[in-house]
Amino acid sequence: MRDLRRRDPDQKYYDPEIETMPRAELEELQLGKLQDELKFAYEHSPYYKRAWDAAGVKPEDIKTLKDLERIPFTNKQTERDCQGVGSFFGELCCVPEEEVVYMATSSGSTGVPTMSPFTQDDFDDFQHAQSRLFWQTGMRRNDRYLHGMNFALYVGGPDVIGAQELGALGIWVGAVPSARLLWAMKQYQPTFMWSSPSYAWLLGQKAIEQGYDPKKDFGSFKTFIISGEPGGSISTTRKAIEDLWGVSVYDFFGLSDIYGACAGMCEYKDGLHIIEDQILVEVVDPNTGEVLPEGEKGELTYTTLSKRARPTIRFRSGDIGWIDKTPCKCGRTHTRIHVSGRKDEMFIVSAVNVFPSDIEHVVRNEKGLTGEYRIRVYDKNYTTKYEVSVERAFGSDEPYDQIAKRVEGALKTHTGVRPAKVIVYDTGKLGVSAEHKAKRFIDERKHNN
Numbered sequence: 121m122r123d124l125r126r127r128d129p130d131q132k133y134y135d136p137e138i139e140t141m142p143r144a145e146l147e148e149l150q151l152g153k154l155q156d157e158l159k160f161a162y163e164h165s166p167y168y169k170r171a172w173d174a175a176g177v178k179p180e181d182i183k184t185l186k187d188l189e190r191i192p193f194t195n196k197q198t199e200r201d202c203q204g205v206g207s208f209f210g211e212l213c214c215v216p217e218e219e220v221v222y223m224a225t226s227s228g229s230t231g232v233p234t235m236s237p238f239t240q241d242d243f244d245d246f247q248h249a250q251s252r253l254f255w256q257t258g259m260r261r262n263d264r265y266l267h268g269m270n271f272a273l274y275v276g277g278p279d280v281i282g283a284q285e286l287g288a289l290g291i292w293v294g295a296v297p298s299a300r301l302l303w304a305m306k307q308y309q310p311t312f313m314w315s316s317p318s319y320a321w322l323l324g325q326k327a328i329e330q331g332y333d334p335k336k337d338f339g340s341f342k343t344f345i346i347s348g349e350p351g352g353s354i355s356t357t358r359k360a361i362e363d364l365w366g367v368s369v370y371d372f373f374g375l376s377d378i379y380g381a382c383a384g385m386c387e388y389k390d391g392l393h394i395i396e397d398q399i400l401v402e403v404v405d406p407n408t409g410e411v412l413p414e415g416e417k418g419e420l421t422y423t424t425l426s427k428r429a430r431p432t433i434r435f436r437s438g439d440i441g442w443i444d445k446t447p448c449k450c451g452r453t454h455t456r457i458h459v460s461g462r463k464d465e466m467f468i469v470s471a472v473n474v475f476p477s478d479i480e481h482v483v484r485n486e487k488g489l490t491g492e493y494r495i496r497v498y499d500k501n502y503t504t505k506y507e508v509s510v511e512r513a514f515g516s517d518e519p520y521d522q523i524a525k526r527v528e529g530a531l532k533t534h535t536g537v538r539p540a541k542v543i544v545y546d547t548g549k550l551g552v553s554a555e556h557k558a559k560r561f562i563d564e565r566k567h568n569n
């Protein structure tokens with residue numbers, strides 16, 4: 121591990137050979153690893169053996185990447201059902217508990233939290249992947265990295281070790297109250313920080329309230345990494361945070377089931393490169409499960425290629441997005457994913473699919489607003505409607521009805537469907553600002569789409 125820190129800081133790629141590998145070669149590497157992973161899972165997990173036997177498919181039937189379509193899906197429910205069955209980690213776990221050195225859990229926001237176990241090798245692969253993604257954002261040995269992510273059972277917690285692996289200084293702050301975090305920022309002059317987009321925004325507001333100018337008083341910052349909410353992929357949200365702090369913002373994407381970050385932006389910020397030598401991504405029709413061609417929107421589905429404690433095979437993430445395998449201007453050949461939002465937060469108005477991220481894009485783009493918002497989706501006379509609440513910016517005297525009309529028009533233009541209503545509040549009156557994770561989506565539909 122130690123000599124990894126001797127990489128030349130001018131070197132563009134962390135793992136040049138892997139990151140720029142021609143696609144044909146990369147897919148060959150994936151196939152070999154996939155075949156190993158499937159064989160290992162079949163031989164060591166009672167669940168996988170049973171499920172694949174029932175589907176009439178064996179690991180040796182998988183001769184091409186396309187053959188993976190024959191293997192049954194898994195999802196959160198599979199993990200929940202298998203957890204604790206027969207052993208502590210349950211029927212998806214492929215190693216004895218004594219080989220497990222770390223576990224994360226899911227947030228439990230949609231039911232019982234699931235445990236995600238790692239062997240030491242899994243954990244090392246995980247941190248190596250994080251180092252590579254950090255390097256991709258420009259982090260180097262002389263950087264000070266403030267880790268503003270939760271440490272409590274959360275898979276993003278250990279990522280600070282990935283920053284240290286590449287030689288940066290890890291500042292283990294975690295998800296602490298904003299006053300404490302602002303103090304650490306002032307005291308230690310970090311150059312990088314990772315937090316949720318809402319928190320990055322809220323911290324800036326708090327700093328202003330305390331009389332600071334974030335750009336000037338926290339001028340040591342060069343880069344923010346954000347994840348955990350769709351905001352990082354919304355260009356107007358990124359820009360709002362960039363303007364507030366005077367930094368460059370990169371979006372990362374992770375899953376408690378796999379790694380803290382499975383994909384991250386490069387300097388071109390057109391999608392997130394997935395670490396394809398370790399994770400294979402498919403896009404499937406959310407209703408039929410049919411694999412969709414590259415570029416079509418569907419449910420992002422992941423398969424790990426080297427995880428041993430709990431191989432994740434064809435895991436349906438519940439995220440809707442699309443993939444792009446065309447060469448990126450940065451020279452990396454790994455597929456880029458674009459995430460639109462959660463499947464269960466998508467709503468259909470007049471036959472148009474709308475995601476909360478579409479609304480956020482508009483709210484962050486309109487002048488004279490604080491950028492905070494709340495969406496309420498409900499049924500009326502058997503049709504789905506949506507209502508958006510926004511806040512008028514501090515110091516603005518634009519009449520409420522004029523703001524409402526302007527936002528309504530922008531929403532109609534961007535999403536294709538007009539909201540039933542736009543409600544305007546004064547600065548800070550909406551009450552959605554929460555530290556670390558904001559609640560902005562209220563779903564009152566009788567039946568989810």
Ligand SMILES: [Zn+2]
Nearest residue numbers: 386448450452
């Ligand atoms: Zn790129």
